[in-house]
Amino acid sequence: MKPLPVPRAAAVAACLAAFAVSPAPAWGPHPQITAAALKAVGTNDPLAAALGPERAALTDYCWMPDWRRSWVARKEGPFLADDFLPFPGMPVHAGHVMPGVKDTWAPYFRRALQALRSETPPNAARWVGSLVHFVEDSGAPPHAHPKGGDMHYVMENWVQSAAISIDGYRPVLLGATDDEAFAGFLRRMESYVAAAAERGRAMEPLAAVSNRPAVEAIALVSANESAKAVADVLLTLGHILPLAPAGRGAAHGRVRFASAGATNRTPAKVMLAGRDESTLCNAAGEWSLRGIPPGDYEILAIAPGHARARATLSVAAGRDTACDIDLPAAVPAGNLIMNPAFDLAWADGKLPDYWHRQKDAWESEPVPVSPGTRLRLEAAWKDAAQGSVVIRWRNTASPSGGQTEVSAPLAAGESARTIEAPAGTKFARVALLTAAPHPSAVCSRIGLANAEPAK
Numbered sequence: 001m002k003p004l005p006v007p008r009a010a011a012v013a014a015c016l017a018a019f020a021v022s023p024a025p026a027w028g029p030h031p032q033i034t035a036a037a038l039k040a041v042g043t044n045d046p047l048a049a050a051l052g053p054e055r056a057a058l059t060d061y062c063w064m065p066d067w068r069r070s071w072v073a074r075k076e077g078p079f080l081a082d083d084f085l086p087f088p089g090m091p092v093h094a095g096h097v098m099p100g101v102k103d104t105w106a107p108y109f110r111r112a113l114q115a116l117r118s119e120t121p122p123n124a125a126r127w128v129g130s131l132v133h134f135v136e137d138s139g140a141p142p143h144a145h146p147k148g149g150d151m152h153y154v155m156e157n158w159v160q161s162a163a164i165s166i167d168g169y170r171p172v173l174l175g176a177t178d179d180e181a182f183a184g185f186l187r188r189m190e191s192y193v194a195a196a197a198e199r200g201r202a203m204e205p206l207a208a209v210s211n212r213p214a215v216e217a218i219a220l221v222s223a224n225e226s227a228k229a230v231a232d233v234l235l236t237l238g239h240i241l242p243l244a245p246a247g248r249g250a251a252h253g254r255v256r257f258a259s260a261g262a263t264n265r266t267p268a269k270v271m272l273a274g275r276d277e278s279t280l281c282n283a284a285g286e287w288s289l290r291g292i293p294p295g296d297y298e299i300l301a302i303a304p305g306h307a308r309a310r311a312t313l314s315v316a317a318g319r320d321t322a323c324d325i326d327l328p329a330a331v332p333a334g335n336l337i338m339n340p341a342f343d344l345a346w347a348d349g350k351l352p353d354y355w356h357r358q359k360d361a362w363e364s365e366p367v368p369v370s371p372g373t374r375l376r377l378e379a380a381w382k383d384a385a386q387g388s389v390v391i392r393w394r395n396t397a398s399p400s401g402g403q404t405e406v407s408a409p410l411a412a413g414e415s416a417r418t419i420e421a422p423a424g425t426k427f428a429r430v431a432l433l434t435a436a437p438h439p440s441a442v443c444s445r446i447g448l449a450n451a452e453p454a455k
Contacts, residue, residue, distance in 0.1 A: 026157070027226075029159075036165055041235050047241060050116055079267055089111060113178070114127075117291045163220055166227045169231065181237075185233060188232055199218050244291050266303065267282070270299060297313045302353075305334060339354040342355065366428070367430070372420060377391060377410055385442035388432075394425070395424050396426065
């Protein structure tokens with residue numbers, strides 16, 4: 001996440017503003033589909049009241065799953081897209097085409113409803129955006145009738161986005177209670193995807209001979225059907241939103257940073273251990289959760305530049321309990337890596353959050369850097385460990401695509417090295433090269449911090 005030490009804060013902010021994730025061409029496009037759905041639902045419904053100004057941001061947050069493992073820059077401060085993607089109910093990144101995308105329907109519907117009932121509007125809007133994305137992707141012709149490569153691109157991008165409209169459509173309520181709405185949502189998705197697959201089969205031979213007008217005609221129908229499905233989902237979420245279970249409690253507090261150099265532009269994350277509830281703090285470090293069943297809980301918290309913290313919380317029905325959390329400083333001071341000791345495993349329960357298993361490595365989330373920045377890479381190796389650590393320099397926040405350079409490896413047994421970011425670098429990802437099933441098997445901690453500038 002964004003570096004916390006003061007000396008480079010301005011540079012990092014500029015880096016994020018200039019090189020935030022921008023979506024590649026994809027189905028719909030998503031914003032026009034979402035905008036058409038919002039227009040059909042209207043603003044006089046409980047969902048609009050719950051989200052307030054954040055409702056309009058759904059046309060942006062509908063990209064969330066395409067931003068996975070990347071930074072999202074916003075005027076109120078950047079955040080990681082993955083803070084609104086993996087969670088205990090869906091601990092891994094899901095596929096976006098059938099049949100894998102079907103696995104997203106149930107967990108993201110329930111998580112979006114939970115966020116609307118328990119979190120602040122900005123946080124809730126981001127979870128709803130993730131759900132909307134998967135609903136829309138499910139109805140894209142090359143997603144419902146899976147096709148890859150150039151054919152996939154043509155089938156989902158040859159569409160006149162300005163023509164997407166469902167004016168006159170009256171969204172359908174999928175159920176009057178939570179259970180009815182959930183069952184109705186699944187039925188709606190099944191029929192919607194089946195129709196999209198038929199259109200995909202009809203579109204495929206037309207795309208193969210580059211008959212763009214015919215492809216565009218089918219794609220526009222599919223985009224409008226996606227908008228109708230999203231409108232039904234949004235209307236339903238708003239309708240059942242006030243039906244939250246009774247007898248719940250709430251909690252709030254502030255995350256306090258140990259480092260005097262901490263910036264409030266990068267939010268801390270607060271999670272309930274063993275449950276799906278989580279939230280990002282606001283710029284003042286404040287957090288809140290509503291609708292928590294009475295009981296005793298363990299709270300987990302983390303922020304860039306700090307180690308993971310734990311706290312206990314007792315929630316009583318009808319009460320709002322205060323719970324402040326103190327985050328210890330990371331080792332080394334100013335460590336830019338999230339979860340550097342691999343000891344936060346909220347989403348999966350076993351594997352470390354903010355680290356991603358690849359064929360040859362465990363790779364960190366991106367760290368914004370500027371060319372010429374001198375960074376100190378550290379590793380605390382276990383005895384007899386085998387492996388190495390490298391920095392993968394990138395000119396994009398995306399984990400794939402764009403320019404990639406790799407630093408010289410920090411070999412097992414070598415504790416530290418100072419490395420300068422090469423020209424063109426905007427982000428760094430630290431990779432622990434090992435075949436171990438868990439990074440802690442070979443290394444107890446990895447550090448990446450700003451080094452003293454060259455003289």
